[in-house]
Amino acid sequence: MGDCRPLGFLIGLPFAIVALALSLVGAVVWLIGSILSCICPCLICCAGIANLAVDLIKLPIKVMNWFTEQIPC
Template sequence: MEDCRPLGFLIGLPFALIALLISLVGAVIWILGSILSCLCPCCACFSGLANLAVDLIKLPVKVIRWFIHQIPC
């Protein structure tokens, strides 16, 4: 069975572009958090910051999938 939800992709595209910008910020935070956690491994907050940044990096894919599943075939 073919998935026929191109409308969900088109509607979600502007939101995914905004999420892409947020994910770029997340990538910068992840790099900084990784460097800081290597310099000072006693600070556990930097590893949590890196995990939050990874979630921000995955955000565009999650947004597009959510919009695609909201539109019925």
């Protein structure tokens, strides 16, 4: 991770902004899914949706890492 790849960062920035919006949606879905699974444990599908939402929250970091790894030094 010591490499400086500003071109990959700049190319990936618009995609990371879109991913950030998706992560905000994921945070809301995670919150609702967590509340529903705590209220009624029989709603096991809400736990799966909450886990999917956690992946959406991590999406901007994954997008930026992928773009910066695609640009050679």
